[in-house]
Structure formats: C-alpha cells, structure tokens
Amino acid sequence: MDVLSPPAAKKAKSVHCHTLDDLFGIKALLSDEYKKEIRLIKVHSCELESKQQLQAVIQELAQKLPHFQHLKRVHDRNVLICPTADIKDTLEQHLKQHQISDHVLKALCRNVNVVEVPANSAKLRVQYDQMVKYWPCKFHPDKYAESLQNGSNFTSSQRLYHKRMAQLLRHLSRDLNQGQPVAICVDPRQPSIVAIAGSSNSEGSHQHCVMWLVDHVARSQQGGAWQSQVDFVQDEQQHAAKTLRGLPQNYYDYLQSHEHCKDLQYGAELPRRGSEKQPEDELGTSVDNLSKYGPYLCTGYDIYLLREPCLMCAMALVHSRVKRIFFLEQSKNGALASSFQLHGVKELNHHYEVFQFTTTS
Numbered sequence: 001m002d003v004l005s006p007p008a009a010k011k012a013k014s015v016h017c018h019t020l021d022d023l024f025g026i027k028a029l030l031s032d033e034y035k036k037e038i039r040l041i042k043v044h045s046c047e048l049e050s051k052q053q054l055q056a057v058i059q060e061l062a063q064k065l066p067h068f069q070h071l072k073r074v075h076d077r078n079v080l081i082c083p084t085a086d087i088k089d090t091l092e093q094h095l096k097q098h099q100i101s102d103h104v105l106k107a108l109c110r111n112v113n114v115v116e117v118p119a120n121s122a123k124l125r126v127q128y129d130q131m132v133k134y135w136p137c138k139f140h141p142d143k144y145a146e147s148l149q150n151g152s153n154f155t156s157s158q159r160l161y162h163k164r165m166a167q168l169l170r171h172l173s174r175d176l177n178q179g180q181p182v183a184i185c186v187d188p189r190q191p192s193i194v195a196i197a198g199s200s201n202s203e204g205s206h207q208h209c210v211m212w213l214v215d216h217v218a219r220s221q222q223g224g225a226w227q228s229q230v231d232f233v234q235d236e237q238q239h240a241a242k243t244l245r246g247l248p249q250n251y252y253d254y255l256q257s258h259e260h261c262k263d264l265q266y267g268a269e270l271p272r273r274g275s276e277k278q279p280e281d282e283l284g285t286s287v288d289n290l291s292k293y294g295p296y297l298c299t300g301y302d303i304y305l306l307r308e309p310c311l312m313c314a315m316a317l318v319h320s321r322v323k324r325i326f327f328l329e330q331s332k333n334g335a336l337a338s339s340f341q342l343h344g345v346k347e348l349n350h351h352y353e354v355f356q357f358t359t360t361s
C-alpha cells in the first residue's frame, strides 16, 4: 500500500494518525537480562530446628558466606547456605574453611537439602512473578524499564513522530535511493532532522549508510571526513542558530516539496562556544549532555534506519554516543536483533536504547 496516498475511506480522517497507527507499532528491544526466562542455580539449604537459631545463623552467614543479595536468605525456618557449585568436598568442610563457628555449623548441617533458586535479580515484575515461585526475592521496580516492556514509554505525539520517521525512511528509500537503505538523524528536543544519508551498491564495502550518516552529522558540526559526490544544503544566514549542512540537497528538496512534510523541522544546533541557553525537550528525553553542552558527535540524537545495522555500523553508533536507534527491517547480519545484541553488551562504555517498528503490511 502506498502510505503517501491512503485509501479513499481513510482520507477523511486525520491522515497521519490513522494510517500510521495501522501500519507501525514500536517495540523496545531489551537486552537479555530483561527477558522473561529466568536462570536457576542449585543451592544447599537447611531447615533450622528452631527460630531462636536464626539470628546467630544469619549474622554469621552474612559475614562469612555473603551470597544471594537478590534473595531473602530465610524462608520460614529454611536458610540458604551456598551454591552447590562452590563446594569441593563436603558442606561441613566448606563451612569450616570459611570459619563458621561450631554451634552455627551444627545448626546448618541438619536437614540439608538442595533447592533451585533464581540466579539473578529480577529486572521486571514479570520476572519477579516467576522467581518468587522458587524462593522469596527482593525486588526494586524500575518504572522506566517496565514502561519499555509494556510500550507505555512514549506519549501519543512521540509515537506519531517516530512512526512518521519510519514512513519517511520508506519513501526516501523508494523515491530517491532505488530501494537501498536510508538513515535519518534527529535531535529529539524540537524534534528536528539533523542529517540524512542513503547508501548505494556502488559504494565501497565499508561505506554503509550509517557510516555516511555519522559523517553527515559531523558536517553539521563543521567536521566530516568523507569525500562525497552529494550536494549539501547551504546555510543562508551565516549566523543562524541552526545549520542544514548535514542534509543532502536532493533529500531536502524532496521533503520541502511534499505537503505532508511541511510541518517537520530541519537543522542541527551549532556546536556551542560558551554557556548558552538550553532548548526545550519536546520528545520527553531527560536533560542530558546534548542539552547541557550542545552537539558533540551524536550525543543525545535519535537514529532512524530502514535496515537493522551490521556490527560495524552498530559499533560506530556506540562510538558516536547515539541515544536511541529505531529501525524498520531486520537484516541477516544485523547486530541489534538478528545475529547479535550489541546494546546488551555490558562491557561497552556507552549504551543506546533500541526500538523496532513492527508493521502489519
């Protein structure tokens, strides 16, 4: 279906709201620690003879075998001692090695059995609900993570904007780039389109459209290293607050000539020299380094991609300090959903959020 020309029956309604809601949903791609499946480990537990023993036992275990911070150590008179995997010889020897006093050791070595308990803390309520079936857990709800999980993180106007960008990707790819990938960078504060890039088959193997986009964003900050055949928009006023330098002329002309794009904003804030005023934050992103310090690489920016990026491009977006990535189509060597989840790698020094548009077409 051509999303630029909705079916006659829908034309009477507010075109963008209804056709876009029919076409796109937005799903947060959370890293594995937010997945529903929980991991269990085997643990030695014992049943104390009386509740009077509890205080002494708990105190000593907390000091000498400090395991299970995410679990309640005691359940009725049952106490978690240590993971079975920690024990080389016998439980008694293990406790002696850890200088457990004789009277506590005696209490712990009666009625010993092995139980399965959750290996990690719950990130989401849905995980917590699963975990407490095995053993009482501690849980600190994370409202933002819950909203990502249930899709309530965006307001309706934010959702609409994201979906419009998804629609734009399709049109730009189809009408200007022979169906090849297209990428858009947006400053979410206004929101305003900072840069656009397309790739084509004839380019070098490492010149994927994300790499071009990063370079075009750099152009908006008076940088940019790649030689391009593309003509870019020239800023008319020398001292304007925003620059259009990251926008290729043909993409900009196309957008300007389409009625449904007339209300979109374009341009990037220029790199700041001193302390200047902080713009409003329309897309609901909290005040961050972009608002505080002005543009630097892609700090605070959102990236919209037709295709899920490869590992090289996904890594380039980590280095560029991107805030969020939205993509439409999964790709075979994609590094965010299909073959890998780069944003779930804890060791990286920057993490972006990832969203996928779901489509019914």
Ligand SMILES: [Zn+2]
Pocket (backbone or CB within 6 Å): 208, 209, 210, 309, 310, 311, 312, 313, 314
């Ligand atoms: Zn790539």
